[in-house]
Amino acid sequence: MTLGNRIRTGLSAIADSFLVTGLAGLNVPVLAVWLTGLVLCPVPVLGTDLLNVATSVVRWRANLERRLATRAGVPIRRPYHPPPDRRELGTRRWLRWIITDPATWRDMAWLLPGALITTALGLVVLALTGYGIAGVTLLPLWLYISNLWFGYGLYWPTGNHEEAWLALPQGLLLLAIALVVAPLLRRTAFKFTRLFLAPTAAAELRLRVAHLTLTRADANDAQAAELRRIERDLHDGAQARMVSVGMTIGLAERLVRRDPAAALKLLAEARASSTTALAELRDLVRGIHPPALAERGLEGAVRALAVSLPVRTDVTSQLPSRLDTPVESAVYFAIAEALANMSRHSRAGSAWVTIEYADGTLVAQVGDDGVGGADATRGTGLHGIERRLGAFDGTVAISSPPGGPTVLTMEVPCGLSSPRT
Amino acid sequence: MRVVIAEDLTLLRDGLTRLLKAFDFDVVEAVDNGPALLPALLDHRPDVAIVDVRLPPTYTDEGLKAAIAARAVIPGLPVLVLSQHVEPLYARELLTDSRGAVGYLLKDRISDVEQFVQAVQQVAAGGTAFDPEVVTRLLARREPLAGLSPRETDVLRHIAEGRSNAAIAARLFITEKVVSKYINNIFTKLGMPPSDDDNRRVLAVLKFLDA
Numbered sequence: 001m002t003l004g005n006r007i008r009t010g011l012s013a014i015a016d017s018f019l020v021t022g023l024a025g026l027n028v029p030v031l032a033v034w035l036t037g038l039v040l041c042p043v044p045v046l047g048t049d050l051l052n053v054a055t056s057v058v059r060w061r062a063n064l065e066r067r068l069a070t071r072a073g074v075p076i077r078r079p080y081h082p083p084p085d086r087r088e089l090g091t092r093r094w095l096r097w098i099i100t101d102p103a104t105w106r107d108m109a110w111l112l113p114g115a116l117i118t119t120a121l122g123l124v125v126l127a128l129t130g131y132g133i134a135g136v137t138l139l140p141l142w143l144y145i146s147n148l149w150f151g152y153g154l155y156w157p158t159g160n161h162e163e164a165w166l167a168l169p170q171g172l173l174l175l176a177i178a179l180v181v182a183p184l185l186r187r188t189a190f191k192f193t194r195l196f197l198a199p200t201a202a203a204e205l206r207l208r209v210a211h212l213t214l215t216r217a218d219a220n221d222a223q224a225a226e227l228r229r230i231e232r233d234l235h236d237g238a239q240a241r242m243v244s245v246g247m248t249i250g251l252a253e254r255l256v257r258r259d260p261a262a263a264l265k266l267l268a269e270a271r272a273s274s275t276t277a278l279a280e281l282r283d284l285v286r287g288i289h290p291p292a293l294a295e296r297g298l299e300g301a302v303r304a305l306a307v308s309l310p311v312r313t314d315v316t317s318q319l320p321s322r323l324d325t326p327v328e329s330a331v332y333f334a335i336a337e338a339l340a341n342m343s344r345h346s347r348a349g350s351a352w353v354t355i356e357y358a359d360g361t362l363v364a365q366v367g368d369d370g371v372g373g374a375d376a377t378r379g380t381g382l383h384g385i386e387r388r389l390g391a392f393d394g395t396v397a398i399s400s401p402p403g404g405p406t407v408l409t410m411e412v413p414c415g416l417s418s419p420r421t
Numbered sequence: 422m423r424v425v426i427a428e429d430l431t432l433l434r435d436g437l438t439r440l441l442k443a444f445d446f447d448v449v450e451a452v453d454n455g456p457a458l459l460p461a462l463l464d465h466r467p468d469v470a471i472v473d474v475r476l477p478p479t480y481t482d483e484g485l486k487a488a489i490a491a492r493a494v495i496p497g498l499p500v501l502v503l504s505q506h507v508e509p510l511y512a513r514e515l516l517t518d519s520r521g522a523v524g525y526l527l528k529d530r531i532s533d534v535e536q537f538v539q540a541v542q543q544v545a546a547g548g549t550a551f552d553p554e555v556v557t558r559l560l561a562r563r564e565p566l567a568g569l570s571p572r573e574t575d576v577l578r579h580i581a582e583g584r585s586n587a588a589i590a591a592r593l594f595i596t597e598k599v600v601s602k603y604i605n606n607i608f609t610k611l612g613m614p615p616s617d618d619d620n621r622r623v624l625a626v627l628k629f630l631d632a
Contacts, residue, residue, distance in 0.1 A: 271532050271533070274532065275529050275532060278527075278528075278529045279529070282505065282506050282527075285505075285506065286506065291475075291504075291505065291506045291508070292508050292510070294475075294480070294481065295474065295475060295481045295482040296481070296482060300510075303510055304508045304509070304510040304511075307508075307509045307510045307513070307559075308509055308558050308559070
């Protein structure tokens with residue numbers, strides 16, 4: 001770590017110490033609110049609402065601490081049970097949801113010890129920083145001059161000007177110590193917090209199941225919709241055309257002796273119709289599993305895609321071998337979607353795609369030099385990509401400041417397929 | 422004219438063989454898989470090869486790979502590549518050795534028998550025959566080649582698709598003389614010094630498709 005980084009980390013840790021120590025002061029009133037809610041919850045009607053509000057307050061406080069910890073590099077995930085369906089909201093169910101969630105009680109258990117440890121460690125940092133600042137700003141000197149009795153560090157009390165001046169190096173030293181110590185203490189405090197606020201192994205599993213249920217439903221929906229679309233396209237397109245081709249040829253058969261010229265015309269028509277049917281089938285296939293993907297794998301297919309884009313697009317790829325087919329297809333369509341969005345909205349002059357694989361994770365990035373300002377919350381494109389990759393536990397992140405450049409990063413944990421024999 | 426065919430679907434392979442025989446081609450070998458193709462091409466050194474992109478055993482792009490490999494050994498070996506779909510990227514790969522005598526068509530085009538046979542002959546004679554869909558898709562994406570008028574672009578596109586001057590004249594309802602005037606303009610605008618006409622046509626197509 002460079003000196004600059006060290007100082008920056010130290011400063012942010014000191015700032016956090018202030019913040020966290022201040023917030024720890026909230027824990028006692030929060031605990032009081034929660035206990036009141038708990039005691040009063042048997043009271044009809046009012047009790048439940050009160051407990052509800054009290055729980056929200058506790059969870060808000062705990063989540064705040066989780067966010068701060070996560071930001072400081074000690075990630076803590078939210079452990080709560082998913083709330084029951086609001087439409088079936090009954091007092092009992094609601095109460096049960098709160099009471100039976102172990103996280104509720106772990107939150108409560110954290111409030112006091114958490115406050116104590118955080119405050120204790122925070123005060124060490126605050127004291128070091130405060131005393132250091134006093135030394136650096138030569139407070140002892142001013143006090144000595146104004147004839148007040150005072151001392152600093154090694155010199156107590158301050159006997160003369162020189163000793164008062166010496167507060168400066170001592171203060172600097174203390175500040176340096178504070179910068180080094182603050183991140184360590186911050187980490188320790190958050191690790192202690194994690195003991196209480198992180199999900200237990202059981203809760204982790206439950207969260208995982210909830211996530212999988214959601215993404216599986218998404219994947220199933222998407223697949224069902226896709227199948228319906230294919231069925232409709234085949235039914236209205238190629239199938240209908242083949243029927244008409246059959247009819248036309250049948251008609252030509254009847255006419256061929258009596259009116260050869262008309263039969264010839266019908267046959268030409270039938271051939272044209274079969275060509276159109278083939279074109280429609282081709283488009284359909286491209287939408288299901290692009291031929292280039294089957295023939296060349298992800299890299300080749302993305303290259304083939306890039307060739308027909310209006311924007312000059314560089315493709316670089318480092319894949320040791322082919323990916324598993326489902327992942328390959330999902331990532332291909334995700335990149336295709338990203339590139340389509342790019343050429344629709346970004347007004348870019350050039351773009352690039354990188355595909356890399358390391359430590360069991362595929363990372364694909366799509367970037368351009370366009371106008372930027374792409375908003376993740378607007379439009380369905382990004383959501384579609386998210387859903388596609390979600391089925392494989394993949395994630396999407398977008399960085400698009402106004403004025404550009406826009407970079408879309410997709411990550412999917414996946415395996416490589418063994419080469420086909 | 423001696424032909425080697427590589428196509429895995431029996432129906433299509435036999436159909437192609439029958440069709441070509443009807444037009445007085447001599448089908449010296451018809452293979453149905455990738456590994457057999459390269460030796461067949463190198464042994465027979467046919468006047469033209471008709472190759473499906475996707476062949477067994479892996480059903481990826483081994484037909485195309487074998488064709489490119491054969492052309493590395495026998496420069497300018499005429500190859501007409503057929504596929505159920507077309508990729509502009511593959512067209513470029515075929516063109517990179519800039520020797521011409523390549524074609525890349527959708528299998529659909531076989532149904533227009535006469536035009537298909539013409540394309541085979543065009544490729545065998547050292548010309549090019551690119552599917553209109555490849556040309557359209559490459560054109561849709563960028564500005565036309567600098568300096569070419571819309572009419573000249575039209576003419577160049579027909580050249581890419583493998584039409585003779587007479588065929589182009591018939592398509593555009595102009596005389597052959599006007600066609601060759603357009604073609605000369607194209608050569609001048611693309612900065613091609615006078616040389617063997619066939620070779621210049623290939624180079625112009627190369628520039629056109631690689632723009």
